[in-house]
Amino acid sequence: MDSGRMRFDTRAIHAGGKGAHPEHALNPPIFMTSTFSFDNTDKVDAVMSFESDDYVYTRGNNPTLRLFEERMASLEGGAGAVAFASGMAAISSVLFSLLRPGDNVIAHRTLYGSTHGVLTKLLPDYGIQGRIADLEKLDELASLTDERTRVIYFESPSNPNLSIIDIRCVCAFAKSRGIKVIIDNTFATPYFQRPLELGADVVVHSATKYLCGHGDVVAGVAVAKDPDYVNSLKFDYMCEFGGALSPFNAWLLLRGMKTLGLRMRAHEANAMATARHLQGHPKLSAVYYPGLNDFPGHALAASQMSGFGAIVSFEVKGGLEAAKRVVNGMRLFKLAVSLGDCETLVQLPAAMTHRGYDHERLRDFGLTESMIRISLGLEDVEDILEELDYILAKA
Ligand SMILES: Cc1ncc(COP(=O)(O)O)c(C=O)c1O
Structure with a gap:
């Protein structure tokens, strides 16, 4: 063919x-x-x-x-x-x-x-x-x-x-x-x-x-x-x-x-479930995921993408100390830079991937020191949601 x-x-x-x-x-x-x-x-x-x-x-x-x-x-x-x-x-x-x-x-x-x-x-x-x-x-x-x-x-x-x-x-x-x-x-x-x-x-x-x-x-x-x-x-x-x-x-x-499509569909399903689970959570002040209907770029994303990807970011109430307690309490998720792997990877952008940015400017860009980014992996969704509940209890 x-x-x-x-x-x-x-x-x-x-x-x-x-x-x-x-x-x-x-x-x-x-x-x-x-x-x-x-x-x-x-x-x-x-x-x-x-x-x-x-x-x-x-x-x-x-x-x-x-x-x-x-x-x-x-x-x-x-x-x-x-x-x-x-x-x-x-x-x-x-x-x-x-x-x-x-x-x-x-x-x-x-x-x-x-x-x-x-x-x-x-x-x-x-x-x-x-x-x-x-x-x-x-x-x-x-x-x-x-x-x-x-x-x-x-x-x-x-x-x-x-x-x-x-x-x-x-x-x-x-x-x-x-x-x-x-x-x-x-x-x-x-x-x-x-x-x-x-x-x-x-x-x-x-x-x-x-x-x-x-x-x-x-x-x-x-x-x-x-x-x-x-x-x-x-x-x-x-x-x-x-x-x-x-x-x-x-x-x-x-x-x-060879498995890109298969993986992206599964990554995205886990991300959507995660974002919905986090939305409105009492310990969080913001959830960023283009697949959420009330995300500011949602309609635009839907017009130029055929799916919303598998990265979710969020803000815990209580600032940097609370965010550190969350990531230090993980059992299943890994604290690591990079993304797109089978394993769910979590990081604090201001301290890790975006450390080189001027921190005051970063805040002006809407990115606080306590923002957490998750790259949803391919684990069973029930295990992912259970881990989220476990770590957020520490916030
Ligand atoms: C969006 C984006 N572009 C480019 C890069 C750099 O790629 P590499 O680490 O393969 O050099 C990264 C790395 O995390 C990234 O997240």
Whole structure:
């Protein structure tokens, strides 16, 4: 069957793979090789001048990496994808590929902490301004944009307070001004949201999370609509900066991605049950989950996502001390950064993933020191709800 006609769950298992299944192996071997040999110098010329797509060196390409990239391009609806050694390698390489000294990038105020760090601390050293805005307010975006704005960057839902940004509107605004839009789709995954179809130019992922799904890989990927841009990102940036993914990790990602849809449906069901259980709980002052009807971004999320994901954040009454008692009292859940694994992972963003943010600004962004973020795993929902009752009793 032509992969263009396959549905999502089928493509997650079958898309891509010319030459990646020697000997009719059901599962592709891991091509653990650093380099590839040539029959003669004519072959060298053909490959080096891109007339042939044979392989040269694993930092540039490798059959296991290519299969992962083709599968990701299919799932996100892009022209191609570039695999990276981590989500941050993907994010920083994409930003450097699109920005030059004197340019500025406008980014949403709540982002994964290291991304915020790259935008506000690292890029300025290269003469590139990272402008922070509330992208839920389009007038704020318009007032910060000028003729040197080259990129708009955001996550939707955002980490950790799950802001929902209007992807169609931001992309239409950007397109009319020749600005590129980069969206971190880690929380939603292409199973629930496909930003390229909504107008974005580049999608980036921490593939460490749901794409892998089993907590045993650090990886990243960028997917784009323009094949020339994909080629440039791969050979002018990934290959030269050198943040190449290991073929072994690409193989683990391919294995994990076969069950992406199945896992996302189960993760989301646990998240919905958790959010409903927490809503109105006497020990909590706020619950953040886009699937709740009274969540401010609920209607927008429903219009651009086919599901609401599996991250729930909440505030316990009693501040930081109460929040610490909750996370220190866990028996089943793990206190850990990262997300998207089979295990339910809980963390305090202000003390962990978002520690690098200026804490006063973090509070202005609606993110207190006592906010708790849960990445719902795949455990039995009754065990999850029982653990929630147990830990909240300590608040
Ligand atoms: C939304 C988001 N983007 C990017 C990253 C960075 O990815 P990595 O840790 O794979 O470099 C993370 C990591 O937690 C994240 O949560």
